[in-house]
Amino acid sequence: KAGVTQTPRYLIKTRGQQVTLSCSPISGHRSVSWYQQTPGQGLQFLFEYFSETQRNKGNFPGRFSGRQFSNSRSEMNVSTLELGDSALYLCASSLVASGTDTQYFGPGTRLTVL
Amino acid sequence: AQSVSQHNHHVILSEAASLELGCNYSYGGTVNLFWYVQYPGQHLQLLLKYFSGDPLVKGIKGFEAEFIKSKFSFNLRKPSVQWSDTAEYFCAASGSARQLTFGSGTQLTVLP
Numbered sequence: 528k529a530g531v532t533q534t535p536r537y538l539i540k541t542r543g544q545q546v547t548l549s550c551s552p553i554s555g556h557r558s559v560s561w562y563q564q565t566p567g568q569g570l571q572f573l574f575e576y577f578s579e580t581q582r583n584k585g586n587f588p589g590r591f592s593g594r595q596f597s598n599s600r601s602e603m604n605v606s607t608l609e610l611g612d613s614a615l616y617l618c619a620s621s622l623v624a625s626g627t628d629t630q631y632f633g634p635g636t637r638l639t640v641l
Numbered sequence: 642a643q644s645v646s647q648h649n650h651h652v653i654l655s656e657a658a659s660l661e662l663g664c665n666y667s668y669g670g671t672v673n674l675f676w677y678v679q680y681p682g683q684h685l686q687l688l689l690k691y692f693s694g695d696p697l698v699k700g701i702k703g704f705e706a707e708f709i710k711s712k713f714s715f716n717l718r719k720p721s722v723q724w725s726d727t728a729e730y731f732c733a734a735s736g737s738a739r740q741l742t743f744g745s746g747t748q749l750t751v752l753p
Contacts, residue, residue: 558739562743570731570733570741570743570746572741572742575740577739583738617685625739627692628739
């Protein structure tokens with residue numbers, strides 16, 4: 528079974544631009560979560576989607592948004608990029624939206640903001 | 642507020658040495674606990690998880706962890722490490738909500 532895939536793997540943008548990242552969950556998984564990983568802040572939760580609905584949102588500004596499609600694929604968007612948005616963005620999928628369900632992580636998208 | 646603490650930022654061991662990585666959590670209500678590993682150039686992988694029941698859980702690659710409720714701890718152990726265990730290890734917790742709260746990670750370097 529294929530794992531979680533994320534595209535693109537690397538992105539370079541400039542301040543003020545916007546970016547869209549994509550995540551395809553493991554086949555059959557309906558829950559998708561997004562995390563930001565930086566050297567200074569570590570791994571931080573962005574948001575979670577289940578059945579096309581945002582279930583939880585982390586403490587990030589409104590410039591960070593996301594959505595989930597009927598096939599469970601998810602996208603996240605960051606508008607008006609800032610230098611501090613440079614990070615590895617990780618997507619994780621799980622079968623259902625239960626606290627005991629294992630989240631499987633993708634390889635991430637490395638975003639560099641110049 | 643929910644939090645997970647890993648006090649060891651970088652651990653260096655020789656092959657065959659025993660490993661124990663500390664993890665403490667602060668969570669209200671039911672807590673689910675996880676250890677993830679990130680090998681160089683690879684994505685996060687689940688080592689083991691604890692939801693309920695036997696507080697000693699066994700994971701992949703010979704790792705185990707013990708949940709001690711009175712100490713709010715979930716330490717990771719391995720009796721004999723190998724060079725291939727060199728990686729970053731993350732402790733994480735979740736409650737009734739799905740989101741994982743991660744510790745800051747521990748970089749383990751195993752010297753051959």
